[in-house]
Amino acid sequence: MNRLNELFQHKKEPLLSIYFTAGYPDLNSTLDIAEAIEKAGADFMEIGFPYSDPLADGPVIQNSSQKALQNGMNLTILFKQLKELRKRVSIPVLLMGYVNPVLQYGVKNFCDSCAAVGVDGVIVPDLPMVEYEEFYKDYFIDNAISNIFLVTPQTSEERIRKIDNLSNGFIYLLSSSSTTGKNLTVSNEADAYFSRIREMNLKNPTMIGFGISDQKSFNKAAEYTRGAIVGSAFVKFLDTENALQRIPEFINSIRP
Amino acid sequence: MNREFISSSVKWGVNPKGYFGDFGGAYIPEMLYPNVEQLRQQYLNIIYEPDFQEEFHNLLKDYVGRPSPLFHAERLSARYGTTIYLKREDLNHTGAHKINNTVGQILLAERLGKKRIIAETGAGQHGVATATVCALKGLECIIYMGEIDIERQAPNVARMKMMGAKVVPAVSGSKTLKDATNEAMRDWINNPIDTHYIIGSVVGPHPYPDMVARFQSIISEETKKQLFEKTGSENPDIVMACVGGGSNAMGMFYHFLDDQDVRLIAVEAAGLGVNSGESAATTLLGREGVLHGSRSILMQSDDGQVIEPYSISAGLDYPGIGPQHAHxxxxxxxxxxxxxxxxxxxxxxxxxxxxxxxxxxxxxHALAQLEKMIFTGKESVVICLSGRGDKDLDTYMNYFNL
Structure with missing residues (x-):
């Protein structure tokens, strides 16, 4: 059982997770932001490792990724920075990014490095489920790393069951099929989708992400699931003046 | 079962898991999975239905102008001291091989009930070929094209617009083909129900590399017949084609893959030279990895970031090659x-x-390889003349000060 499993087991209130890109706005801002997110009261966080071709991302995270790469960020440097992670941050931490940097780093190496620095889970949206199951699952399990899968309104029930069986952490529900940074539209369709998932009684908890940007969308997500993930809205906020000091203000605006 | 289906090579074709040896697969986020999975399950059934085949071959004949000629290039033959044939894909409607694939995919999209077509384009040839078939079928057409390519390929942008397509500039990353591909994939993520993505090369997640290769395989199917008529033998000694993503090469190689005696030569763009830092010679400079949804060989940094390629030719200016080529x-x-x-x-x-x-x-680029080869005089060589140079006249004029 890792920190993520414990969090979902013990906390009953709606959970808030914050995403940001490692190495953005500055190469060495990663841990300062992580620490500030915890102090401001978020329940867990996702640290993105940048990739040159982030095809599931909208303009905000494309931009932060590109800037982070220009700043010199890569997985080797990130794991070096994260050596201090558990001296400064106690809430669960996930890494999120695309598969090619992980393949080049080596999947086993990557899982070992995650465990060594105290990372609890990983989200790699373009790592196919079948490859994960066939080749990589043991590296994750051996290191108690939760691999998080995405589900969209178009994902079939059969596939959701399969994802549920392979998951150990939570399942990441996309508010709609979209790239990151769009606004959650609370439609009848979305209602029906969230309700459908809730009624499946999955063994893993669920969180909603993509399009969560304010208190209203957060509350909506929390009606159906254990909570929500805020990404683009936070990355955009980091571009404002004195953002690091004002992180509590941001968190409060989502979940007072 | 008809000829194309049978002749997909067991050794070199795709396996049931979507791989060519170590390469291929479908490395896509969940948002793309339902569409790609639907294609995977249905593409073979649809494209080998008799009514599909009939419409496909009728359009290739009456609309595209196939079969394209196999031309004995006597003066080039004399110059290099061997027998050279050119497979004239430049004579197709819209001026390149690209339309073989777009005709196939538009018929597939129709049968899948899709109303909206998206595509990426580099030089604009695939964009034009897509806009063409969308006009033919009355489907909405959105073409993603790098902002830089829009500037340097103005005539093709005009052709697309003339046929009613919307051309959307890709302003992310390097603003060229790779980024146009990213933008098209983002569009598909955001439009998961009514849209079909016509990928223009043998790249992307399975089943695209295999599907595009099957549509382009008409090139080698015809070549075999035409060569037999001319020489009494189906097989030449050497087959050559240029490779960006690799669709004309795969179409040109397809029916020769199992004929081990036929030498297959794929010509990549070295740009300013393979060691210049300005190159697109993927197999020389690349390593195994994942790009645009499949495991293949790509140009990348040590930590897996895609390196910007360079070639004077926009169509070869791509940092990867299709997974079947990697195999x-x-x-x-x-x-x-x-x-x-x-x-x-x-x-x-x-x-x-x-x-x-x-x-x-x-x-x-494929023609230039002739300079580097030594012939005994007895070889027959087929080169895929994949496209005509009208779109490149500005570049030629500037280069030669004409």
């Missing part, structure tokens, strides 16, 4: 060589002067 390369079934900008430009001019055929600069 042919790794297993030594085909030889992968590279040609610089300068070598290609000279070969393009030579072909123009000796044969009265102005080739696309992409194609000129």
């Amino acid at each position: 042919l390369f790794k297993q030594d079934r085909a030889e992968y060589v590279s040609i610089t900008d300068d070598e290609a430009m000279q070969a393009g001019r030579l072909c123009s002067e000796l044969e009265g055929i102005i080739p696309a600069i992409e194609t000129a």
Whole structure:
């Protein structure tokens, strides 16, 4: 059982997770932001490792990724920075990014490095489920790393069951099929989708992400699931003046 | 079961898991899964239905103008001291091989009930070929094209607009083909129900590389018949084609893959030289990894960031190659060589002067390889003349100060 499993087991209130890109706005801002997110009261966080071709991302995270790469960020440097992670941050931490940097780093190496620095889970949206199951699952399990899968309104029930069986952490529900940074539209369709998932009684908890940007969308997500993930809205906020000091203000605006 | 289906090579074709040896697969986020999975389950059934085949072949004949001629290029043959044939894909409607694939995919999209077509384009040839079939079928068409390519390929942008397509500039990353591909994939993520993505090369997640290769395989199917008529033998000694993502090469190689005696030569763009830092010679400079949804060989940094390629030819300016090419390369079934900008430009001019055929600069890379080969005089060589050079006239004029 890792920190993520414990969090979902013990906390009953709606959970808030914050995403940001490692190495953005500055190469060495990663841990300062992580620490500030915890102090401001978020329940867990996702640290993105940048990739040159982030095809599931909208303009905000494309931009932060590109800037982070220009700043010199890569997985080797990130794991070096994260050596201090558990001296400064106690809430669960996930890494999120695309598969090619992980393949080049080596999947086993990557899982070992995650465990060594105290990372609890990983989200790699373009790592196919079948490859994960066939080749990589043991590296994750051996290191108690939760691999998080995405589900969209178009994902079939059969596939959701399969994802549920392979998951150990939570399942990441996309508010709609979209790239990151769009606004959650609370439609009848979305209602029906969230309700459908809730009624499946999955063994893993669920969180909603993509399009969560304010208190209203957060509350909506929390009606159906254990909570929500805020990404683009936070990355955009980091571009404002004195953002690091004002992180509590941001968190409060989502979940007072 | 008809001919195309049977002749997909067991050894070199795709396996049931969507791989060519170590390469291929579908490395896509969940948002793309339902569409790609639907294609995977249905593409073979749909494209080998008799009514699909009939419509496909009728359109290839009456609309595209197939079969494209196999031309014995006598003056080039004399120059290099061997027998050279050119497979004239430049004579297709819209001026390149790209339309073989878009005709196939538009019929597929219709049968899947899709109303909206998206595509990426580099030089604009695939964009034009897509806009063309969308006009033919009355479907909405959105083409993603790098902002930089829009500037340097103005005539093709105008052709697309003339046929009613919307051309959307890709402003992310390097603003060229790779980024246009990212933008098209983002569009598909955001439009998961009514949209079909017509990928223009043998790249992308399975089943695209195999599907596009099957549509392009008409090139080698015809070549075999035509060569037999001319020489009494279906097989030449050597088959050559240029490779960006690799669709004309895969179509040209397809029916020769199992004929081990036929030498297959794929010509990549070396740009300013393979060690110049300005190159697109993927097999020389790349390593195994994942790009645009499949495991293949790509140009990348040590930590897996995609490196911007360079070639004077927008159609070869791509940092990867299709997964089937990666397989042919790794297993030594085909030889992968590279040609610089300068070598290609000279070969393009030579072909123009000796044969009265102005080739696309992409194609000129394949022609340039002739300079590097030593012939006994007994070989027969087929080169895929993948496209015509009209779109490249500005580049040729500037280069040669004409």
